[in-house]
Amino acid sequence: MAQLKFTDRDAYNRYQAAFMDVFQRYSGTLLVADEAPRVVEGEWDRDKVVLMSFPDEASFRDWAESDDYQRISEDRRAGAETAVVLVKSIRG
Secondary structure (H helix, E strand, O other), X not given: OEEEEEOOHHHHHHHHHHHHHHHOOOOOEEEEEEOOOOOOOOOOOOOEEEEEEOOOHHXXXXXXXXXXXXXXXXXXXXXXXXXXXXXXOOOO
């Protein structure tokens, strides 16, 4: 799960334009990418939430640590403050 606060929208847009091409090469599923989440309770200072699913942690790391993803993620890091959390499914 990633929570983002945009700092340079042009840089983030470059990342976003290249994201799916790289992501689709790996075994992940994009579940949510919402730039207008509604805060139901508490405080939230981010602009976007992204939720992805991978078969296992190794699959996530294959994608996240790949040269292709690292290359495009330079624009993500330039374009947004990002908190990324790796969580395990209760389904196994």
